[in-house]
Amino acid sequence: MASESFSVNAPEFNQTCSELTLRPVSPAIGIEVCGFDIRGEHESSLIDTLKEALAEHCFLFFRGQELTPNEQVSFSQRFGKLEKHVLNDYNLKDLPEIYVLSNKKENNGEPVGRAGAGQYWHTDLSYVKNPSFGSLLYAIEVPPNKGDTLFANMYRAYDALSEPMRDFFEGLKVVHDFAHTQRTYIEPAGLTKPASAEQLAKTPPVEQPLVRVHPKTGRKSLYVSPGMMTQVVGLNALESQAIINFLVSHTTQPEFVYRHRWQKGDLVFWDNWASMHCALDDYGPDDHRLMHRTTIEGQNVL
Numbered sequence: 529m530a531s532e533s534f535s536v537n538a539p540e541f542n543q544t545c546s547e548l549t550l551r552p553v554s555p556a557i558g559i560e561v562c563g564f565d566i567r568g569e570h571e572s573s574l575i576d577t578l579k580e581a582l583a584e585h586c587f588l589f590f591r592g593q594e595l596t597p598n599e600q601v602s603f604s605q606r607f608g609k610l611e612k613h614v615l616n617d618y619n620l621k622d623l624p625e626i627y628v629l630s631n632k633k634e635n636n637g638e639p640v641g642r643a644g645a646g647q648y649w650h651t652d653l654s655y656v657k658n659p660s661f662g663s664l665l666y667a668i669e670v671p672p673n674k675g676d677t678l679f680a681n682m683y684r685a686y687d688a689l690s691e692p693m694r695d696f697f698e699g700l701k702v703v704h705d706f707a708h709t710q711r712t713y714i715e716p717a718g719l720t721k722p723a724s725a726e727q728l729a730k731t732p733p734v735e736q737p738l739v740r741v742h743p744k745t746g747r748k749s750l751y752v753s754p755g756m757m758t759q760v761v762g763l764n765a766l767e768s769q770a771i772i773n774f775l776v777s778h779t780t781q782p783e784f785v786y787r788h789r790w791q792k793g794d795l796v797f798w799d800n801w802a803s804m805h806c807a808l809d810d811y812g813p814d815d816h817r818l819m820h821r822t823t824i825e826g827q828n829v830l
């Protein structure tokens with residue numbers, strides 16, 4: 529069969545919609561919101577519908593968007609107050625709510641954004657006391673057929689546990705530490721400059737519950753961020769590492785995971801409380817990738 533006859537995405541992903549349509553992206557996670565222009569004036573009832581779909585399915589995506597940074601910020605603010613990322617060198621100077629992820633360089637050699645971000649399983653800002661509720665990532669430039677992102681559904685991961693394991697996990701806390709991420713992933717990769725002492729001082733280790741109840745759905749999920757977790761509180765080092773290893777292998781099972789193949793103009797919105805994600809490191813310096821992220825605070829939302 530000629531290769532032209534293959535279609536990578538399910539055909540319905542590429543069909544436009546004459547009216548607003550919400551349709552599942554995969555059995556694991558996600559809803560595609562089709563027939564929706566982010567730039568429009570949106571009734572609160574419509575925003576509420578999106579909030580509900582997000583809380584239930586952990587991941588929304590909107591294809592074919594054409595957004596300025598201000599338009600992305602305005603839409604994101606309909607869901608809550610925005611964070612300014614602690615790695616502030618990568619926030620847009622005149623609009624610091626936009627955090628730039630990119631492997632591109634300016635003519636003077638300065639990075640356009642943060643290279644190699646999130647190339648390990650994590651959920652955003654799990655290393656702060658009130659972790660972010662959601663993040664929106666907008667694809668401005670993507671290398672063809674590379675640089676996909678994996679998303680995993682942590683409700684499903686919780687639901688699949690046996691009763692004794694759920695009982696054991698209930699009430700456990702885990703230490704999440706941004707400095708650990710820097711030491712383990714960022715510094716060895718050498719793609720971006722390490723966080724400064726001042727930035728690390730703003731992000732001391734925090735304890736997070738291993739099982740979270742989502743305030744909107746009332747459902748339990750595993751709150752797991754492997755790139756940031758260092759210690760299960762109250763367990764000895766061997767026990768703690770065994771539990772962390774188990775959590776990584778359990779939560780990343782294929783049936784909980786969807787792989788997003790980016791197209792320019794995609795806006796993806798994920799719920800950080802009930803999902804985690806991992807950007808794939810399968811492209812080189814000449815495969816240009818440029819994304820803008822907005823991040824919603826974890827307080828006073830929903």
Ligand SMILES: O=C(O)CCC(=O)C(=O)O
Binds near residue numbers: 629646647652676819
């Ligand atoms: O670049 C990506 O695909 C994901 C980046 C990421 O992990 C993040 O923004 O938290």
